[in-house]
Amino acid sequence: MDGRGSTSGGTVAGRVPEDLAVVVDDGGKVTVWSAGARQLLGYEAAEVVGHPAARLLAAELPESARRHVADGRRWASEVALRHRDGERVVVRLKGTPLADGVGARPWLVTAAAPEYPTGPAEPAAEALWDLTLAQLPVPVAVYDREARLVAANEVMTRVMGRTMAEMRGLTLWEIEPTPPFDEYDRLQRQVLRTGEPVFHENHGKAPGEVRGHAWSMYLSPLKDGRGTVQGMSAAVFDTTEQYWARRRLVVLNDASLRIGSTLDVTRTAEELADVAVTGFADFVTVDLLESVALGDEPGPVSPNRPVTVRRTAQRSVLDGCPESVIPAGGTTLYPVDTPPLRALIAGRGTLPQPGDPGLRAWTESSPARAESVSKYRIHSVMMVPLRARGVTLGLVHFLRHRTPEPFGEDDLLLAEEIAARAAVSVDNARRYTHERRTALTLQRSLLPDRPPDLPAMEVAYRYLPAGAGADVGGDWFDVIPLSGARVALVVGDVVGHGIHASATMGRLRTAVRTLADVDLAPDELLTQLDDLVVRLDREEGPEARERAAGAPGASGADGARGRVPEAVTPGEVGATCLYAVYDPVSRRCTMARAGHPPPAVVTPGGDVRFLDLPSGPPLGLGGLPFESVEVELEEGSLLALYTDGLVEAADRDIEVGLELLRGALADKAGPLEETCDDVLRKVLPVRPADDIVLMLARTSALDQASVRTWQLPRDPAAVARARKSASEQVTNWGLGDTAFATELIVSELVTNAIRYGADPIVLRLIRDSTLICEVSDGSSTAPHLRRARVFDEGGRGLLLVAQMSERWGSRQTATGKTIWAELGLPNE
Numbered sequence: 001m002d003g004r005g006s007t008s009g010g011t012v013a014g015r016v017p018e019d020l021a022v023v024v025d026d027g028g029k030v031t032v033w034s035a036g037a038r039q040l041l042g043y044e045a046a047e048v049v050g051h052p053a054a055r056l057l058a059a060e061l062p063e064s065a066r067r068h069v070a071d072g073r074r075w076a077s078e079v080a081l082r083h084r085d086g087e088r089v090v091v092r093l094k095g096t097p098l099a100d101g102v103g104a105r106p107w108l109v110t111a112a113a114p115e116y117p118t119g120p121a122e123p124a125a126e127a128l129w130d131l132t133l134a135q136l137p138v139p140v141a142v143y144d145r146e147a148r149l150v151a152a153n154e155v156m157t158r159v160m161g162r163t164m165a166e167m168r169g170l171t172l173w174e175i176e177p178t179p180p181f182d183e184y185d186r187l188q189r190q191v192l193r194t195g196e197p198v199f200h201e202n203h204g205k206a207p208g209e210v211r212g213h214a215w216s217m218y219l220s221p222l223k224d225g226r227g228t229v230q231g232m233s234a235a236v237f238d239t240t241e242q243y244w245a246r247r248r249l250v251v252l253n254d255a256s257l258r259i260g261s262t263l264d265v266t267r268t269a270e271e272l273a274d275v276a277v278t279g280f281a282d283f284v285t286v287d288l289l290e291s292v293a294l295g296d297e298p299g300p301v302s303p304n305r306p307v308t309v310r311r312t313a314q315r316s317v318l319d320g321c322p323e324s325v326i327p328a329g330g331t332t333l334y335p336v337d338t339p340p341l342r343a344l345i346a347g348r349g350t351l352p353q354p355g356d357p358g359l360r361a362w363t364e365s366s367p368a369r370a371e372s373v374s375k376y377r378i379h380s381v382m383m384v385p386l387r388a389r390g391v392t393l394g395l396v397h398f399l400r401h402r403t404p405e406p407f408g409e410d411d412l413l414l415a416e417e418i419a420a421r422a423a424v425s426v427d428n429a430r431r432y433t434h435e436r437r438t439a440l441t442l443q444r445s446l447l448p449d450r451p452p453d454l455p456a457m458e459v460a461y462r463y464l465p466a467g468a469g470a471d472v473g474g475d476w477f478d479v480i481p482l483s484g485a486r487v488a489l490v491v492g493d494v495v496g497h498g499i500h501a502s503a504t505m506g507r508l509r510t511a512v513r514t515l516a517d518v519d520l521a522p523d524e525l526l527t528q529l530d531d532l533v534v535r536l537d538r539e540e541g542p543e544a545r546e547r548a549a550g551a552p553g554a555s556g557a558d559g560a561r562g563r564v565p566e567a568v569t570p571g572e573v574g575a576t577c578l579y580a581v582y583d584p585v586s587r588r589c590t591m592a593r594a595g596h597p598p599p600a601v602v603t604p605g606g607d608v609r610f611l612d613l614p615s616g617p618p619l620g621l622g623g624l625p626f627e628s629v630e631v632e633l634e635e636g637s638l639l640a641l642y643t644d645g646l647v648e649a650a651d652r653d654i655e656v657g658l659e660l661l662r663g664a665l666a667d668k669a670g671p672l673e674e675t676c677d678d679v680l681r682k683v684l685p686v687r688p689a690d691d692i693v694l695m696l697a698r699t700s701a702l703d704q705a706s707v708r709t710w711q712l713p714r715d716p717a718a719v720a721r722a723r724k725s726a727s728e729q730v731t732n733w734g735l736g737d738t739a740f741a742t743e744l745i746v747s748e749l750v751t752n753a754i755r756y757g758a759d760p761i762v763l764r765l766i767r768d769s770t771l772i773c774e775v776s777d778g779s780s781t782a783p784h785l786r787r788a789r790v791f792d793e794g795g796r797g798l799l800l801v802a803q804m805s806e807r808w809g810s811r812q813t814a815t816g817k818t819i820w821a822e823l824g825l826p827n828e
Contacts, residue, residue, distance in 0.1 A: 016040065016091045016111035019137040023098075023218065023237065024053045024107045031106070031199075032216060032237045036137070040091070042084030045242055058082040058089075065095070072097050072105060076112040094132075098197065098220040098235060106197065106218055108235060110136065139236040142222070147171050147188045150231065159236070161207040176207055184217070188232060191219045195229045203243055214243030248414045251279030255418040260425030263432040265293060269313035272396065272422040277315040280411060281398040283323045283378070286313040287340075288386070288394035288426070290331065295433030298391050301344045306333045309394060317402055323376045325368040338362045340383055340395055347392060349384035349416045351407055380406035384419040388427035396422075447509075452479055455702070455768050456487045456584035457639075460672035461695040462680060466497075466645070466688055474501030474575065475643045475691035476509050480516045483809060483820045485584055485702060485768040488516050491596065491641040491693055492577040495620075504536065508575060508619075519811030522579045522592035523628040526616065530594065533574045533620040574620020578641055584702045585766065587635065592628045594619045597647060597658075600665055601631070602638035608662045635701040638675075640665055645690035646683055657683065672696050706733075706767040714754050714761060722750045722763050726773070733767050737826040741804045742773060745821050748801050749775035752783065758816065770806065771823040778816040 017036030025031050030053050033045040041056065048056070059080040061069070068075035076094035083089050094112035097105050110132070133140060139156035143149055149167045157164055160175065167175050173185040180202055187198050198219040216239045222231040259271045269286040276284040287309035292298050301307055311326045326332050334341040339358050343350045352359040359381070364370050372378070382398040396419050400407060407415075444463075451459040459479050474494025482488055490512050494505045511532050515525045576596040582589045591599065591611065595618030598610045614627040633639070640661070647657030664682040665675075676696055684692070708729050712718045726746040727739045735742075746763065753761045757777030766772040783798055801808050805821035 016093070018111070020109075020111050021136075021138050021237065022053070022109040023216075023235075024109060026105050028052050028054065030056075032239065034137075034237070041081060041089065046245065047084075049242065056081055069095065069107070098218050098233065106199075106220070138238075139234075141234045142231060143188060143192075143234070144231045145192060145229065147185065147192060147232070149175070156236070159207075180204060187217075187219055188234070191221050191232050192229055195221045195223065195227075197221065201239070203240075213238050214240045244410065247280065248410065251275065251414060252417060254279060255421055259418070259422045260428070263429045265295065265426060265429040265433055266312055268422065268425045268429050270315070272418065272426075273313045273315035275418060276396075276398060276415070277317060280403075280414065281400060282402045283316045283318075283321070283376075283397075283399040284314065285311060285324065285326075285397045286386075286394065287332070287397070288312045289392070292393045292426070292430050295430050295437055297434075298393055301341070301392055303341070303345050304336060306335050307341055307344065308333055312394070318376075323372050323378065323399070323401070325366060325372055334395075335365065338365070340397075343383040344385050344392055344395055347385055347387050349382060349412050349419070351382050351409070351412045354379060354406075376401045382407050382412055382415050384412075384415045386419055386423040386426060388420075388423035391427070393423055393426055393430070447476060448479060452481065454479070454481065454487055455700060456485055456582060457700055458672055458698045459489075459695065460676050461693065462676045464645075464680070464684075464688065464692040466691050474505040475645065475693045476505045477641070477693045477695050478509055478512065479695075479697075480513060482516065482519060482581065483811060483822075484772060484774060484818070485766055487582050487584075487697075489580045489582070489639070489641055489695065489697055490516075490577065491643060491695055492575050493596070493643045493645075493691075493693075494575040504575070507536065508532070508577075512577075512579070517809075519809070521628055521812075522581060522590055523626040525579055526577060526592050526594050526619070526626040529577065530617075530619045530622060530624075530626075534622040537574070537620055574618050576618050576644075580639070580641070582633070582639075582697070582699060584700055585707055586632075587699065587701050588630055588632050589639070589699075590628050590630045592616065592626050594626060597642060597644055600640040600661060601633065602640070602665050604634055604636040606666050608665045610658065610662075633699050635699060637699045638665065639697045639699065640679075641693075641695045641697075643691065643693040645685075645688055645692040646680075646694055648690070649685035650689060652685070657685075672698060702766065702768065708765045710763045712750060712754075712761040712763055714757075714759055716751075716754060718754065718761075719747055719750050723747045726763070726765060729765055730771065735767070735771060735825065738771055738823050741823055742771065744804055745773050745801050745823070746775070748798070749773065749819050749821070752798075752819070753777040756781065756783075760815070769825070771825060772820060773805075773823070774818050774820045776813060776816060776818040780812060780816055782810055782812075782817060783819060 017039045019034055020036035020040060021032065021034040022030060022037050023032035029050060030048050031050075033043070033048045037048075038044060043056075057080065060066075061079060062077045065075045065077040065079070074094065074096050076092065078090055079093045081089045081091065092112040093109055096108045096110070098108055134153045136153050137155060139153065139159045141149060141152040141156045148169050148171055152160075152164055152167065157167070160167065162175065171185055172181050172188065175181070183202075184200075187200055191198050200217045200219070201214065202217070203214045216237045218235045218237075220233050220235075221229045222233055224230050255272075255275045258275055260268055261271065262268065265288070269288065273284040273286055289298050289301075290308045290310055293310040293312055308331055310331050311324075311328055314321050314324050314328055316323055334344065337358075339350060339352055339356075339362050342358070363373050378399050378401045380400040384396045384398065386393040386396060396415070398407065398411075398415050447463060448461075451461065461477055463475070463477070474496060476492050476494075478488075478490045480488040480490065492505070492508060492512075494501045494508065496504075508529065511529060512525070515528050520528065576594055578591065578593040578596040578599060580589055580591040580599065591613055593613050594616045598613055598615075600608055600610050602608050611629070611631065613629050616626045617624040642661070644654075647661055648654050649657065660683045661679065664679040676694055679694060679696075680692075710722060710725055712722055723743045723746050727743050730736065730739050730742050742765075750761070750763060753775050757779040759778050760776075761778075762774075762776045764774040764776070766774070798808075801821050804823070806824050808819070808821035810817055810819045
């Protein structure tokens with residue numbers, strides 16, 4: 001609308017509301033829009049404030065009014081306006097400049113008195129003008145050149161809480177010597193000194209007001225015909241409605257930025273409470289259903305049974321939330337037919353009035369609650385349920401006791417809006433917590449519970465899942481006792497996170513144990529494991545590969561850490577692994593790795609070195625070779641195996657992490673448990689983004705007196721000599737009770753080696769936690785346990801060995817094979 005407007009629609013004579021008041025700035029834009037103006041034309045303040053006033057005109061201002069506006073003089077005239085619904089409204093208005101002089105200036109537009117003829121009636125018109133200023137529905141006051149009050153209208157005296165006689169001749173600071181009137185007094189003197197108008201906004205409580213208001217003040221100089229400042233005027237407008245509207249927008253914007261910054265249920269609830277207390281409430285509590293607080297699926301809320309909720313978060317304008325009768329983390333019941341339970345069932349926010357019988361009964365049902373309401377003068381409350389995806393998660397209480405204004409419908413709409421936003425974040429956090437707990441439980445169930453007691457070495461380890469905001473990964477480790485008192489150490493890391501990674505880790509760990517049980521060499525074991533990963537990759541398809549790589553739609557954890565998932569192609573999903581076998585008899589350790597960080601070895605003297613093992617390809621690429629390296633370790637050496645999460649971080653290079661690890665391992669001769677903690681404390685990244693495994697193993701060597709070896713010829717007569725030598729040796733060890741079983745096992749194993757094997761034939765006895773009998777020969781043909789028929793003369797040897805021993809087996813060696821059997825030691 002350009003000010004001349006369309007003439008379509010009917011024309012009505014508008015009845016001007018008494019509280020009509022509009023302020024137009026020197027640029028022609030509306031800055032204040034009263035309730036009377038809204039009643040007259042139907043526009044809300046948000047639709048008008050800040051827009052040109054000409055848009056409200058249905059026709060140009062009369063010529064006389066335009067001249068007066070140009071001259072900066074008061075005017076009164078009938079004006080054609082356009083109603084919001086299109087009707088043309090003709091009313092009589094008057095415009096008052098808020099500063100005398102020539103040129104553009106703010107104008108106050110109000111209702112005009114009926115037009116009076118000129119001439120003898122002119123004094124009556126002036127009298128009516130004085131009455132209009134005196135009775136103007138906005139506070140107006142006039143001050144002299146010393147900033148002392150000359151006159152004030154009735155509304156101003158009411159706002160100030162003093163009569164005109166009490167205030168005349170005093171400055172504002174003398175009338176009310178408290179902030180913010182010192183600032184008002186300073187601004188008045190600035191206007192009188194500079195002759196320039198000042199606009200000021202403030203929110204507070206005037207002396208004559210019970211509640212605070214938002215005030216917009218126009219301080220304008222009053223000049224004579226020569227332009228000399230003779231005084232000043234103050235026009236004050238109540239803009240509380242616009243103030244609270246802006247505050248609500250700020251709260252909504254704050255909620256969108258602050259709520260849901262993490263995937264933690266408790267933290268999300270705390271963020272909701274923080275936003276509400278900062279924005280419009282004095283005390284806020286967030287109660288979640290017990291199942292939701294635990295990360296489980298919420299169940300239905302029954303109107304016939306009390307509901308248990310957990311106080312997940314609470315915030316107050318007072319330190320320590322003294323209003324609360326339930327501590328954070330505590331639980332409480334919502335009894336049947338109480339306002340909280342009714343709000344949960346209805347799924348809508350409620351705004352109970354102070355005299356509401358249900359609210360009174362709910363308050364008085366708990367003496368502590370009733371005391372808190374009385375002590376802190378809680379006078380207004382809202383209850384808003386947290387609902388997401390059609391499911392109720394909990395209830396938020398918003399209370400006021402320091403803010404004098406009670407909650408209104410606009411506040412309820414605001415509370416429902418931020419609660420709806422927070423509910424989605426709470427539900428996301430709940431789902432993530434559930435999946436993370438499931439994955440972590442699965443992972444922990446697949447990892448060793450405690451370090452095994454091994455004569456070959458002392459082992460300690462630490463497993464740290466990634467912190468909150470990141471998902472559980474696929475790191476794993478294991479300590480596997482092997483035949484011949486040897487021990488296998490394995491550390492691995494599956495690509496990806498979540499339940500899928502944990503399940504894959506479990507399958508690989510089981511596979512490693514199975515392959516270790518057949519005593520494969522480290523390079524051969526990794527080759528078999530690589531084939532398994534390739535098969536898993538083919539079986540699972542592209543969707544599972546995307547989940548494993550942290551693609552959208554998995555657990556969402558990568559998004560929480562700010563990582564951008566990449567497209568996954570076959571062969572990119574897999575794992576890294578390091579497999580080591582230590583023999584305490586020879587003190588030799590054979591290792592191979594598949595794309596895994598190199599192990600570190602600390603000598604008894606404290607020297608640290610990272611073993612130069614061939615890195616090998618990660619598991620899952622398929623077809624590429626792995627290499628084993630054998631190193632001899634001094635007794636008391638410390639072997640450190642770990643996953644990349646320990647030494648890699650986004651804010652540092654891996655070489656920095658390796659050097660930190662080297663420094664942390666140096667001169668560590670103390671208990672392994674303390675060493676583990678010390679290494680983590682010195683090397684761990686500030687914010688670990690991945691799971692971390694650290695395994696330390698201090699090697700031992702078997703006493704030579706506990707090992708006895710015999711070279712045997714391929715002669716049947718050697719069987720008797722071997723049997724006799726073995727019996728004498730176990731007797732010398734004080735294990736005479738095992739002599740018969742030892743003779744039988746040695747006899748059968750040596751007989752088979754002579755009959756079916758090849759040179760060299762070696763018998764070895766090892767006294768460890770068990771008595772180990774080993775017979776090695778130069779043939780790689782593996783033995784088979786079979787059931788002999790009744791009339792068969794042979795075929796019962798290995799069956800007897802299996803019956804007499806606790807366990808038995810075979811393993812391939814560089815020169816052939818070894819058949820072994822273990823006997824339990826007698827109780828001492």
